[in-house]
Amino acid sequence: MSKQKTACFPQIANYSIPVDMYVKNVLDMKTITCPMTTKKTLELGSKHSPDYVCTPFKYSLGNYIEAIEIGADTLIIPAIGCRLGYYDEVQKTILEDLGYKINMVNLFEHGNNIMGIYKLCKTYNPKLKIKKFIKTLYLVSKTVIYMDIMEDYIRKNIGFEKEDGKMEKIYQLFLQGIKKSTRVKHVKKLYEKYFAMLKEVEIDKPENPIRVGIVGDLYTILEPFGNCNIEKHLAKKGIEINRPMTLTHMFGELQNEKLLLKQSGKYLKYAIGGNATDSVAKAKMMAENNIDGIIHIKAASCTPEITAMSALQNISNDYKVPILYFTFDTETSETGVLTRIEAFHDMLIMKDLKEVR
Amino acid sequence: MSMKVGIPRALLYFKYRDMWINFFRKLEIDIVISPQTNREILNNGLKYSIDESCLSSKVFMGHVEYLRDKCDLIFIPRVAKTGKKQELCVKFFGLSDIVNNTFSEVKILDYNHDVDKRQSEMKAYLDLGLKLGKSPMQILKAYTYAFKCKLEKDKKRLDKQNELLLFDDKLKVLIVSHSYNTYDEYIGGPVVNYLKELNVTPIFADIVDKKLANKEANNISEKIYWAYNRELLGGIEVYKDRVDGIILITTFPCGPDSLANEMITKRVKNKPIITIILDEQDGSAGMITRIESFIDILQIRKARKIVK
Numbered sequence: 099m100s101k102q103k104t105a106c107f108p109q110i111a112n113y114s115i116p117v118d119m120y121v122k123n124v125l126d127m128k129t130i131t132c133p134m135t136t137k138k139t140l141e142l143g144s145k146h147s148p149d150y151v152c153t154p155f156k157y158s159l160g161n162y163i164e165a166i167e168i169g170a171d172t173l174i175i176p177a178i179g180c181r182l183g184y185y186d187e188v189q190k191t192i193l194e195d196l197g198y199k200i201n202m203v204n205l206f207e208h209g210n211n212i213m214g215i216y217k218l219c220k221t222y223n224p225k226l227k228i229k230k231f232i233k234t235l236y237l238v239s240k241t242v243i244y245m246d247i248m249e250d251y252i253r254k255n256i257g258f259e260k261e262d263g264k265m266e267k268i269y270q271l272f273l274q275g276i277k278k279s280t281r282v283k284h285v286k287k288l289y290e291k292y293f294a295m296l297k298e299v300e301i302d303k304p305e306n307p308i309r310v311g312i313v314g315d316l317y318t319i320l321e322p323f324g325n326c327n328i329e330k331h332l333a334k335k336g337i338e339i340n341r342p343m344t345l346t347h348m349f350g351e352l353q354n355e356k357l358l359l360k361q362s363g364k365y366l367k368y369a370i371g372g373n374a375t376d377s378v379a380k381a382k383m384m385a386e387n388n389i390d391g392i393i394h395i396k397a398a399s400c401t402p403e404i405t406a407m408s409a410l411q412n413i414s415n416d417y418k419v420p421i422l423y424f425t426f427d428t429e430t431s432e433t434g435v436l437t438r439i440e441a442f443h444d445m446l447i448m449k450d451l452k453e454v455r
Numbered sequence: 456m457s458m459k460v461g462i463p464r465a466l467l468y469f470k471y472r473d474m475w476i477n478f479f480r481k482l483e484i485d486i487v488i489s490p491q492t493n494r495e496i497l498n499n500g501l502k503y504s505i506d507e508s509c510l511s512s513k514v515f516m517g518h519v520e521y522l523r524d525k526c527d528l529i530f531i532p533r534v535a536k537t538g539k540k541q542e543l544c545v546k547f548f549g550l551s552d553i554v555n556n557t558f559s560e561v562k563i564l565d566y567n568h569d570v571d572k573r574q575s576e577m578k579a580y581l582d583l584g585l586k587l588g589k590s591p592m593q594i595l596k597a598y599t600y601a602f603k604c605k606l607e608k609d610k611k612r613l614d615k616q617n618e619l620l621l622f623d624d625k626l627k628v629l630i631v632s633h634s635y636n637t638y639d640e641y642i643g644g645p646v647v648n649y650l651k652e653l654n655v656t657p658i659f660a661d662i663v664d665k666k667l668a669n670k671e672a673n674n675i676s677e678k679i680y681w682a683y684n685r686e687l688l689g690g691i692e693v694y695k696d697r698v699d700g701i702i703l704i705t706t707f708p709c710g711p712d713s714l715a716n717e718m719i720t721k722r723v724k725n726k727p728i729i730t731i732i733l734d735e736q737d738g739s740a741g742m743i744t745r746i747e748s749f750i751d752i753l754q755i756r757k758a759r760k761i762v763k
Contacts, residue, residue: 148717151706164644180545181710187678188714191721366552368533369569399507399708405549407505408556427508 101125103201106170108161109135111320113345116241117174123280124224125203125232127172132165135323139164140428143254146192152181153397153427154317157324159189166198176279180402208441238350240282244289246344247270251296253341255335258303268295294363301340308446311340311384313377313410314395315403318426319343325395326432328439329422332393335443340389341379365409372402378409387418391446392419398427403441458587459485461526461562463518465492467534467547468510469634470683473605475530478580481597482589485748487526489518492641496521501735503557510706511635512546512553514642515668519554519561528564529554532583535569537576540669540712541682544711552623609662616662620697623656626753631660631687631703631719633712636733643704645739646746653750660690667693676721678714684715691723695718700727702746705735727752 105127108119118129133139135157143160157397162173165404173193177186190202193236205224208214209433212235252265259265274293279285310332318324319341332339355369361379369375394410396403409422421441462468462475469648479486489496492514500517508516522529529549536542549735551563552594564586566579577598584594620627628650636660637643650657661683668689672679675688691701701718705712720728730751731742 151713151717152710181714184679184681184714190719191718195721252466277641365556366549367555368535368548368552370549370552391687399710399713401509401710402545402549404507408553412556412559424556429488448500 103172104130104170105172105174105203106132106162106165107174108132109321109323110317111322112245113242113320115273115277116245116306117276119236119279120234121174123237124219124223124231124248126230130165130168130170133373134166135321135361136163138217139418140268144428148188150399153324154182155185155189156428157317157321158185159192162189162193162200163196165260166193166200169441170303171199172201172203172372174203174205177204177259178204178210189281219411237280237282237285240447241276241285241345242349243298244276244285245273245335248289248293248296250341250344251293251337253333255301255303255338257336257338259303259309260300262304264299265296265320267269268292268299307336307338307452308443310446311381311389311392312341312395313341313343313381313392314346314424315377315397315400316373317345317394318397318400320345324397325424325426326430326435328393328395328435328454330362331436332443335439339441340384342383342439343376347376348373362409365412370402372400374402374406377403377406378413381410382413382417385413385419390420390450391442392421393424393442395424395426398425418448457485458528459487459526461522461529462486462488463515463529463531463704465515465518465639466550466635467532469638470679471532471605474601475609477604477651478597478601480602482593484586484587487522489521492517492639494641497641497735508709509709510642511545511633511709514639515550516557517536518553519558523558523561528562530564531577532568535567536571537682540571540680540685542680544709545656546710551606560572569657579616604730612662614660618659619656619670620694626655626750627658627698628655628657628750628753628758629660629691629698630704631691631701633683633687633706633709634661636704636706637661640735642706643710646702646704646742648668649739649743649746650750653747655750657695660687660694663690663693676718679715679718681711681715688715688719691719695723695726698726699757700729700749702749703728703730705730705732707732722760727756 105121107114109132114131121129122129125126127199138158139160142163143156147156177183177184186202186204193200202239205218216231219452220230248269252269272288276285276290312319322329331337355375358375358379359366359369362375364380365382366375366378384392394407410421412420422438465497476486482751496517497514497738499520500513500515503520504516519529530552533548533551535548542565551565554561555563566583567574568576568579580598581591584597601758630647632643637647641713647657663686665686669684671692672689674692679685679688695701703716705716729745731745
C-alpha cells in the first residue's frame with residue numbers, strides 16, 4: 099500500500115479548516131497547516147513568480163514552498179476561472195524547476211459541478227462511497243456557512259466592543275473546536291454555544307454608526323494578510339463593516355450570472371469575469387441602501403476588478419457614495435493603508451455632519 | 456437610412472478585420488475605421504482609462520475616443536469563448552461595458568460570441584445583422600462571404616511566410632506577441648521595423664496553421680485555455696527549429712502573458728529568447744539597445760554554426 103499523502107491548502111483566512119475536513123474525508127490524505135503568512139513568505143513567493151502576475155499567485159506560491167519544507171507533498175488548489183484556473187500548471191512547473199517533487203490537486207479539475215467534483219475524488223480515492231462524499235460535502239458547506247454567519251456578526255460589531263479582543267477570542271475557541279468535528283451535529287452545537295457567547299459580549303453601538311461596505315476580488319477580501327488587515331483597522335475606528343461577499347456566497351449567488359447582471363442594472367450588460375460582476379452588483383445594492391462609504395480592494399493587476407472600477411465610478415457619481423480604491427501588491431505597507439483609511443473616515447464624518455445640518 | 460459604423464483599429468480588429476470589413480461591405484453598411492495608433496490617440500487612451508489597465512486596452516480606448524464624434528455607432532463585439540480551451544482574456548469580456556461606463560453618450564453596436572452561453576459565431580453574426588435591420592438571408596450570405604474572404608487572406612499570409620522561411624537566408628527571428636500588438640504601428644511596429652533595418656527577417660508566430668498550432672501548443676502547456684496564447688505557443692513549436700531566436704513582446708501588465716511567458720521561458724530550451732515589455736512611456740532607446748545586442752548574439756551563434 100502506498101504511503102498516505104500529506105496535503106496543504108494555502109492560507110485564505112480560516113478557510114483551510116473546512117478544506118482540510120474535505121481533503122481528509124473524501125481525498126483520504128493527511129493534512130498540514132501551512133505556516134502563517136509572513137513577509138518572508140511573500141519574499142519567497144515573489145522571488146520565484148513572474149513579475150507582473152496577480153498577487154495571489156505570489157502569496158500562494160510562498161505558502162506552498164513553506165509547506166513543502168515542513169513535509170507537504172500534495173498541494174491543494176481551487177483553480178477555476180480568470181487567471182486562477184491556470185495557476186496550477188505554472189506553479190507546478192516552477193516548483194519542479196526548484197527541485198521539489200510534488201503533486202498538485204485542482205479541486206475543480208473536472209468542472210465545478212457535483213459530478214465533476216465527485217469524479218476528481220474518485221481518482222484520488224477509489225474506495226470513496228457516494229454516501230460519505232455527500233455527507234462530507236454537507237458537513238463542509240454547513241461549516242463554511244456557520245463560519246460566515248459568525249464572521250459577519252463579528253465584522254458588524256467588533257468595532258464597538260467594550261473590552262477589546264473578546265469576540266476574537268471566542269471565535270478562535272470555536273475554530274479550535276470545529277477542527278476535530280466529523281459530524282454536522284457537533285459543529286452545530288459548537289456554533290450555537292459560541293454564537294450565544296458572542297451575542298453576550300457587551301457592545302456600545304450608537305444607533306446610527308458609520309457603515310462602510312467592502313467589495314473586491316475574492317482572495318483579497320477574504321485573506322486579512324492580503325489586504326493589510328483592512329477590516330481590523332476599520333473596526334478600530336468604530337465603523338460597522340458590511341461585506342456581502344463571502345465563501346458561502348460563492349457557492350450560491352456567484353454562480354447565478356443572470357441574477358448578478360440584473361442586480362448591476364445599467365452598469366453592466368455582460369459578465370465581466372472573475373467575481374467582478376458581483377462586486378458591481380453588491381456595490382450598487384449597498385449604495386441603494388444608503389451606505390456611508392464603499393471600499394473597493396483588489397490584488398495588483400486584477401483585470402476583472404479593473405473593469406469593474408469604471409462601473410463603480412459611475413455608481414459613486416449617481417448615488418453620491420464615496421468609494422475608496424485600494425490595490426494590494428507585495429510591497430504595500432500597512433502604514434500607508436492606515437493613513438488613507440483615516441482620511442476616508444474623517445471625510446465620512448464630515449459628510450455626515452453636513453447632512454445632519 | 457445611412458448609418459455609419461465606427462470600428463476601432465485596436466484589439467479584436469487585428470484578429471477579425473477581414474471578417475468584419477467584408478461582412479459590413481456585403482450588407483452595404485458604411486464603415487469608418489480609426490487610423491493607425493499615434494501619440495495623440497494613445498494620450499487620449501491614457502486619459503480615459505483606469506491607470507492599471509493594460510497598454511493594449513488603453514490604446515483601444517484612444518481609438519474609441521477618436522471615433523466618438525465621427526460615426527453613429529461604435530462596433531465593440533464581445534468575444535468570450537470560441538470553443539474548448541479557446542477562451543479570451545477577461546478584458547474582452549467587459550470591453551463594451553468599460554466604454555459604456557466611460558463615454559455615456561456613445562452608442563454601441565455589438566455581438567456576443569460565447570459558446571458557454573450557446574452563442575456560436577454564426578448566431579452572433581445573425582444577431583448583429585438583425586440589429587442592423589437586414590434579413591436573415593442577407594446576413595447568412597454576408598457571413599459566408601466574409602468567412603471565405605478571411606480564410607483566403609489567412610492562407611495568403613501563411614503561404615507568404617512559409618516562402619520566406621524556405622528561401623530567405625537572412626537571420627530570422629520569431630516574433631511572439633498578440634496580433635493587436637504586433638501589427639499596431641505604434642506598439643509592435645517599431646520593433647518590427649527596427650529588425651528589418653538590421654537586415655533581419657521577422658517571422659510571426661500568430662501566422663500559423665490554426666489546427667496544427669492548437670495541437671502543438673500542448674508540448675509547452677497542456678492546460679492553457681487562452682485562445683490567442685495557445686496559438687502563439689503553437690506557433691513557437693511549429694517555427695522554433697527554423698528561426699535563430701525568439702522575441703516575446705508583451706504590453707504591461709498583460710494577464711495571460713504573465714503566465715504564458717513564464718511557461719515559454721521554462722519549457723523552450725536551446726533557443727535564445729528575449730522578453731520586451733512595452734508600456735506607455737515613450738522612448739525607444741532601451742528597446743533598440745536590447746534588440747541590437749540580441750541580434751548581435753544571434754549573428755555570432757549563426758557564424759559559429761557555419762564554421763563548425
